[in-house]
Amino acid sequence: MEWDQINYFQTVAKVQHITRAAKLLSISQPALSRSIANLEEELNVQLFDRKGRNIYLNRYGEMFLNRVEQAIKQIEIGKKEISDEVHPDYGTISLSFLPSLGISVVPEILSTYKKTCANVKFQLNQNSNRQIVEQLKSRKVDLALISMHHEEKEILCTPLLTEELFLIVSIDHPLADYHEIDLKMIENEPFVSFKDVNELQSIIYHLCQEAGFSPNIVFEGEDIGTVSGLVGAKLGVSLVPDIQVLDKSKIKLIRVKNPICHREIGIAWLKDRYSSPAVERFIEFVFRLFKIT
Numbered sequence: 001m002e003w004d005q006i007n008y009f010q011t012v013a014k015v016q017h018i019t020r021a022a023k024l025l026s027i028s029q030p031a032l033s034r035s036i037a038n039l040e041e042e043l044n045v046q047l048f049d050r051k052g053r054n055i056y057l058n059r060y061g062e063m064f065l066n067r068v069e070q071a072i073k074q075i076e077i078g079k080k081e082i083s084d085e086v087h088p089d090y091g092t093i094s095l096s097f098l099p100s101l102g103i104s105v106v107p108e109i110l111s112t113y114k115k116t117c118a119n120v121k122f123q124l125n126q127n128s129n130r131q132i133v134e135q136l137k138s139r140k141v142d143l144a145l146i147s148m149h150h151e152e153k154e155i156l157c158t159p160l161l162t163e164e165l166f167l168i169v170s171i172d173h174p175l176a177d178y179h180e181i182d183l184k185m186i187e188n189e190p191f192v193s194f195k196d197v198n199e200l201q202s203i204i205y206h207l208c209q210e211a212g213f214s215p216n217i218v219f220e221g222e223d224i225g226t227v228s229g230l231v232g233a234k235l236g237v238s239l240v241p242d243i244q245v246l247d248k249s250k251i252k253l254i255r256v257k258n259p260i261c262h263r264e265i266g267i268a269w270l271k272d273r274y275s276s277p278a279v280e281r282f283i284e285f286v287f288r289l290f291k292i293t
Contacts, residue, residue, distance in 0.1 A: 005039045006068055008032055009047070013057050013065045016048075090119035091278025096132045097125070097145040098199075100224050101265065103244050105161075106145065113285055120278060128222075129199035136270045142279045147199040148264040157268040160290040163241040165203070165261035166253040170234045173252070180255040183211035190236035191215035192227050200224075203263050204239050210259045 008025060012032070015021040022029040040047050047061035057065065085092050097106050110122060125132075125141060133152055135141045148159055167186065169175045175185065193215060194201040201220075208215045218236050221227040225245045227238050232250030239261055240246070242253055267286055269275065275283070286292075 001039070001042055005035050006071070008035045009039055010065065010068055010072065012036060012048070012055070013061060013068075016055055016057060018055060086276030086278055088120075088277040088281040089117065090121075091276055092121045092123060093143065093279055093282050094123040094141040095125070095143050095145070096127055096135050096141040098129065098132070098147065098265075099126045100241065100243050100245070101145050102126055105265070109286065109289065112289065113282065116285075117281070120282070128197040130197055132268075136268060139270065139273060142269065142275065143283070144268045145265060146268050147203070148266045149199045149203055154271050155268050156271050157266040158287070158292060159264045159266045160286065160292065161265050162262050163265060165207070165239045165256070165263060166242055167237060167256050167261075168228060168231050168240055168246070168251045168253055169237050170232055171250060171252050173234070173237070175237070175254060176252040178254050180257045182258045183207060183256050183261065184213065184258075186237050187211075187213040189216065190218040192219045192221065192230045192236040192238040193217045194227060195220045195222050198222060200240070200263070207239065207259060207261055 008021070008027075011025055012018065012021045015024065018032055018036075019029055022032045025032065036048070043064070045060045047058065047064055048055040049058045050056075084090060095106075106124075113120070123141075125135065127135065129147050129149070132141075132144045132146050133155060136144055136155055137152070145160075146157070148157055167175070167181065167183070175181065191204075193204055204215065219230050221230060224240050224243060228240060228246050228251055230236065231238050232247055239256070241263065246253070267283065269279075269283075
C-alpha cells in the first residue's frame, strides 16, 4: 500500500466521482481507477459500489476512510511536531556534559543563549566522558561538552576552553606552603585519583608519566567533589580543576609548573549525523561565545 493510493482513495471517497477526483488530483481517470482497483485487491474487499459512471462509498469504504483520516491526521501532527522540534527559534536540543561543567560553564552558556532564543528547549544529561561518547555514538544526544581526551574518529570535537589542573593537598600538608611545584615532588605521596569512568584518571596518569613516575593511588573517587573531600581528610593528594565545589577551607590549590597540567574542553557531535537547524544555530552561538573561528 502506497501513500498515493491512500491519498487517491480519500479524494475519491469525498468526491464520489472518478472524473472529478482525477481532475482534483491532476492524474488521468484510468490511472486513478487502476489505483483504486489495486487498493481494493490488496484489502480483498470492495470499497465502493458502482452504478454506471457513479460510485458510492459502501460501509467497508466508510470503515477504511475513518482509519485513513485518523492516520493522515496523525501524520500531520507528526510533521508539525518534527517541524517544531527542529525549528531554530523553538526547537529542542539534547546536550550532555561533564558534571563539573554543570556548576558554571553550562549554566553560563545556556543563560546567555536564552536571552536571544528564549523558546528553545534543552534536554540536559550529566555523565562521564566515556558515557557521553557512547551517547553520541548511539545518537541519544545531539551535542556534548566533553574533555578532548578521547580517540573516537567518528566524533568531531572543537576545543572551547582550557582548564588548568591544580595539585590539591590538605591545608596542613607540608606542601601547603608552596604556591607552585614540579609534579615530580609528589612522586612518593599517596594519590587520590578517579575511577576509570572519569577521563581525569587518564589525564592524571599521563601527566605523572610525563613527570617520570607512576602515581601511588590509594583511593579512587567518581567525581571532583568526592576526590577533594578525601584530600581534605588527609588521605592523599590529587589533581583537579579549580571549580566551585572545592571546599577551600580544607584544601590548598597549588599550581604545577612542570609539566603544564590542564585539560581541554570541547563541544562534540557525531560525524555525518543530521543536525537540526536548532542544533546548528546553537553550535554557531557557542563558537561565537568562545571566539572560535
